[in-house]
Amino acid sequence: MESTPVNWEALDSLVTSFAKSDHLIEDSSGLSSPSSPSSSSSYQYRLLIRQIRRSIEAGDVDGAVCLLREHVPVVLEDHRILFRLQKQKFIELLRKGTEKDRDAAIQCLRLALAPCALDAYPEAYEEFKHVLLALIFDKEDQSSPVANEWSERRRYDLAGLLSSILRFQLHAYDPIFLLTLRYLISIHKVFCRDRGISSPITDLTERLLFEERDPPAVPQESLFEAPPFDEVDIQALVHAVELTRQGAVDSLRFAKGDLIQAFQNELCRTTLNFSVLDELVHEYCIYRGLAASDTMSSSAYPANSSSRDCIYPQSDGEASINNIGSDGFHEVNMDYTSIRDNGFDMHCSSERTTNYEDCSTSTPGHLQSCSRRLRRSRYDVSRERRKKRWRGRVDPLEHSSDIVTSEKSNTNLMAAALDASEHKCKEEKVLGNHSSLHNADMIFVRKCEIVLEMKELASKGMVAEVVEEVNAMDPEFFTLNPLLLFQLKQVEFIELVNSGNIQLALKVACTHLGPLALSNQDLVKPLKETLLILLKPNEVALRKGIPLSALANNLQVAMGRRLGIEEPQLMKLMRATLHTHNEWFKLQMGKDRFEEFLKIHRLKDVNAHSKSDIMAEAHADVSARIFSQTTSSSSNKLPEDNSSPSQESTNESLYDENSIIKVMEFLALPRADAIHLLIQYNAETVIQQIFS
Secondary structure (H helix, E strand, O other), X not given: OOOOOOOHHHHHHHHHHHHHHXXXXXXXXXXXXXXXXXXXXXXXXXXXXXHXXXXXXXOOHHHHHHHHHHHXXXXXXXXXXXXXXXXXXXXXXXXXXXXXXXXXXXXXXXXXXXXXXXXXXXXXXXXHHHHHHHHOOOOOOOOOXXXXXXXXXXXXXHHHHHHHHHHXXXXXXXXXXXXXXXXXXXXXXXXXHXXXXXXXXXXXXXXXXXXXXXXXXXXXXXXXXXXXXOHHHHHHHXXXXXXXXXXXXXXXXXXXXXXXXXXXXXXXXXXXXXXXHHHHHHHHHHHHOOOEOHHHHHOOOOOOOOOHHHHOOOOOOOEEEEOOXXXXXXXXXXXXXXXXXXXXXXXXXXXXXXXXXXXXXOOHHHHHOOOOOOHHHHHHHOHHHHOOEEOOOOOOOHHHOOOOOOHHHHHHHHHHHHHHHHHHHHHHHHHOOHHHOOHHHHHHHHHHHHHHHHHHHHHOOOHHHHHHHHHHHOOOHHHHOHHXXXXXXXXXXXXXXXXXOHHHHHHHHHHHHXXXXXXXXXXXXXXXXXXXXXXXXXXXXXXXXXXXXXXXXXXXXXHHHHOOOOOOHHHHHHHHHHHHHHHHHHHHOOOOOOXXXXXXXXXXXXXXXXXXXXXXXXXXXXXXXXHHHHHOOOOOOOOOXXXXXXXXXXXXXXXXXXXXXXXXXXXXXXXHHHHHHHHHOOHHHHHHHHHO
């Protein structure tokens, strides 16, 4: 499960789009950077929905109605919704308990609730008469016939229902990344539950995705009408989001038959814990170099020094590499006592000046000897990344800041504004006090920077520079990761051959590829096939394998572990959930109808090539093994099979989809069992045997 390969570049794209759409990152000017005008509009609408939801959950129905009347008046034209809002307002006025509020509640009955009850829906008038009992039964009386009307749970159900309706009306759906997370986690939970498997990410998924769902938005049409929808679409929705058949029909009817829109409506009914989500995304963005943290932004490296010398000091006793783990990786620990004893003082400037200071030593001669090799990648390759600073989630609630509603609504808005202001002050305080950071924190940041720089060099095909730099930093690294060295040298060999430098290419093969293959028999065959490139340089057929981006990812993970940098939890979550997604649809013996919409097929396509990729592998099978060994630890929880059902031929292709659905419906069988029956009989024969 943990070794399932993932296309991290595809995940980078999804995460970046989400971070921009939710204004979690900002450019060097301090401005938030939405990915597009449409995503910015969606963000504003989602803020509006969130404020309406909060108002109702707090009992401020008038505030919610005012926001609806101002921004989405069409919702209030639905008397079903208006009746429920007025009924909740009546209860909230009684809940306050004062004589004045009781009089206001009676006025609400006469002027708003009673007229709405006449034509809201058939049961509305009976509900109206029932809620009148709240006038004589106390809210604390749990045995009263209106105890459920007094329950605060009604607030949350009404808020959830309105959220579902507003998302559809405003097309304010969450970014694809959030929909994909919800979907993969849901399938992961179902798969592990049905197969009796212990999930390694249970704690994370339970904290991230809440079990409760918002109430569904029910269409106004009669539920007794024959559904005008394809049964294939109905069953796809039933199995994708765990609905009853009637629930799927209602969802499709509400979405006017649009399967994808119904699917989005249902996914958005589940709620994510945004505090946990933002932590995961922040951690991933820093690790992958998608955004610079405050610490990274304020401690730019100077042009005449290298962070390498701070992490791997040259003086004896300044650093120790110890604690060899079970996975073969070392952890690098700084020995601060020996640093002080040798007269070194690690420091970092807390102010932005023209001449930046870096982690350096008090000895001028040592400062002059710092390597300049990484300066190129630091200021050229990483320039775009450094423009993006992590901003974090600030919820200013722009839509409601200028709307005057009730006294309570104004209080809520003022509190929200104060919270936003306080958050901004905290950010400024953090930015102005980097001098208080511990040396260990700065060293960790520099480690991350080094790993990212090596990854970026590798992704551009500059493998010779990568090998040279890594060997200079840590001579033991490639001794512990020989397969990774073989990959890098393959790239170098192929580039030299294609550029016509045959002699130097042969030298690389003799010096590195040959000895590595000699010590690992699995590399002999790919070595032979790599040498075939000498016969036909630039032959595309001989250069199939993982792209440089995947090779760069392998290097990043291996170097990170060597330096004690753990992989982000989001990476572990994606590996596990994509694995169970594969396994689930193998059991279903079918293709996921929503895989392409959620970009899951791109996350699985580890052999996807970007325009700048230079192919480095001559044997894809060995590349996959190297990828697995260098990016993950071993796991025996589930059998490893990383093939995607979307790329396999299944038994379903032999049968008409309607035949499969027909057998499933008549016999109430799972999809796989229905297909197994169809292998032996046709649909008509199976159904006839039921009645014989």
